[in-house]
Amino acid sequence: MRGALMAAAAAYLDKVIASPRFRRFAAGFPVLRPVARRRSKALFDLMAGFVYSQVLLAFTRLDLPNLLLEKPRSFEELMAWTQLDADHLRRLLKAAKALDLVSYRGPDIYGLGTVGRDLANNAAALSMIEHHAGFYADLNDPIALLTSEQKSTGLNDYWRYVSETEAIPEELAAKYSTLMSQSQEGLSEEIIDDYTMTGRRHILDVGGGDGTFLRCVAARVGPETALTLFDLPAVAETAKARLAERGLEGRISAVGGDFLTSDFPDAPDLVTLVRVLFDHPDRTVRPLLGRIRAALAPDGALLIAEPMSETRGGERIADAYFGFYLLAMGEGRVRTVDEHTALLKEAGFSRIRPLSCRMPHMIRLIEARP
Ligand SMILES: C[S@@+](CC[C@H](N)C(=O)[O-])C[C@H]1O[C@@H](n2cnc3c(N)ncnc32)[C@H](O)[C@@H]1O
Numbered sequence: 112m113r114g115a116l117m118a119a120a121a122a123y124l125d126k127v128i129a130s131p132r133f134r135r136f137a138a139g140f141p142v143l144r145p146v147a148r149r150r151s152k153a154l155f156d157l158m159a160g161f162v163y164s165q166v167l168l169a170f171t172r173l174d175l176p177n178l179l180l181e182k183p184r185s186f187e188e189l190m191a192w193t194q195l196d197a198d199h200l201r202r203l204l205k206a207a208k209a210l211d212l213v214s215y216r217g218p219d220i221y222g223l224g225t226v227g228r229d230l231a232n233n234a235a236a237l238s239m240i241e242h243h244a245g246f247y248a249d250l251n252d253p254i255a256l257l258t259s260e261q262k263s264t265g266l267n268d269y270w271r272y273v274s275e276t277e278a279i280p281e282e283l284a285a286k287y288s289t290l291m292s293q294s295q296e297g298l299s300e301e302i303i304d305d306y307t308m309t310g311r312r313h314i315l316d317v318g319g320g321d322g323t324f325l326r327c328v329a330a331r332v333g334p335e336t337a338l339t340l341f342d343l344p345a346v347a348e349t350a351k352a353r354l355a356e357r358g359l360e361g362r363i364s365a366v367g368g369d370f371l372t373s374d375f376p377d378a379p380d381l382v383t384l385v386r387v388l389f390d391h392p393d394r395t396v397r398p399l400l401g402r403i404r405a406a407l408a409p410d411g412a413l414l415i416a417e418p419m420s421e422t423r424g425g426e427r428i429a430d431a432y433f434g435f436y437l438l439a440m441g442e443g444r445v446r447t448v449d450e451h452t453a454l455l456k457e458a459g460f461s462r463i464r465p466l467s468c469r470m471p472h473m474i475r476l477i478e479a480r481p
Pocket of ligand 1: 272273276291292295317318319320321324341342343346368369370371384385386387390
């Protein structure tokens with residue numbers, strides 16, 4: 112009864128607040144004016160988000176974050192660097208200033224703004240901005256994506272393993288592994304800070320990419336812990352080469368195979384799945400979890416690390432950004448902790464616990480034991 116009343120009141124409020132008369136009243140009434148302004152700005156920002164992203168793309172394609180990190184530059188220096196005419200450069204700089212990418216450091220002298228500082232030297236963000244150019248094209252007709260009318264997308268072609276696991280060209284595997292690796296370094300440190308890896312006999316990282324995560328683990332655990340990466344054959348080859356470049360080929364083994372059909376290396380007592388499950392639909396996740404459960408030592412644990420749906424403060428990243436990224440990519444989805452828990456129980460895990468983490472809006476952790 113109380114719920115129905117609240118719902119009716121909320122529906123009534125929707126109508127009142129959405130009426131042009133109320134908006135005019137709120138904008139003119141001193142107590143409500145700041146709220147009205149905030150709301151109208153929030154709506155505009157949401158509508159204009161794609162423009163802001165394209166300003167960001169222009170700013171990074173012109174390599175301005177790194178140039179301005181070296182030292183602030185005069186307008187003339189920026190003209191010489193960008194080869195833009197004065198009007199267009201001024202327009203770009205004004206937009207970049209409005210988005211806190213640049214700040215004025217003197218008369219017509221430009222340095223980094225607060226967001227620009229976060230961006231400069233940030234290989235992960237810079238490469239994702241460029242990668243988003245393809246994602247942006249895929250989102251051109253969102254209804255076609257939602258109704259599955261748009262069959263092929265740039266992202267689906269890029270992340271080829273979503274539709275086929277055999278014969279992924281090594282060149283493509285190396286390319287996507289590099290992109291993953293750039294965002295992996297910071298995240299790996301967060302995961303290892305949040306979850307103790309020491310004291311294990313054998314850690315197996317399934318879908319481990321080029322080995323960035325296990326490299327970070329290797330720096331924190333002793334030689335008594337064996338480290339194995341498992342990924343598609345083309346990716347495992349990339350990992351082997353990259354580990355060898357760092358002299359880590361004897362410390363971390365890389366095994367190639369398909370996680371749905373190939374045998375996993377013997378009895379690991381910790382299996383990690385870092386940003387793997389959300390790429391796949393339940394019909395892939397179910398057998399994968401079952402196979403991991405069967406391979407795990409009786410005293411072992413599985414650690415899932417990825418963004419999760421309905422995480423307070425992370426809704427925009429998990430549900431809006433990743434929700435649509437995975438839609439464009441194929442059939443993956445961001446799951447809630449409860450959805451993960453249900454799939455883990457089905458796979459035969461019984462002691463399942465979400466762990467507290469430092470950056471839950473980026474990545475959350477669930478530990479599952481048999
Ligand atoms: C999103 S990437 C994550 C890589 C890494 N864990 C990270 O967080 O950077 C997913 C990984 O799963 C691997 N993968 C996808 N399907 C696979 C399969 N059927 N068997 C083995 N690995 C697979 C991909 O090759 C890719 O390296």
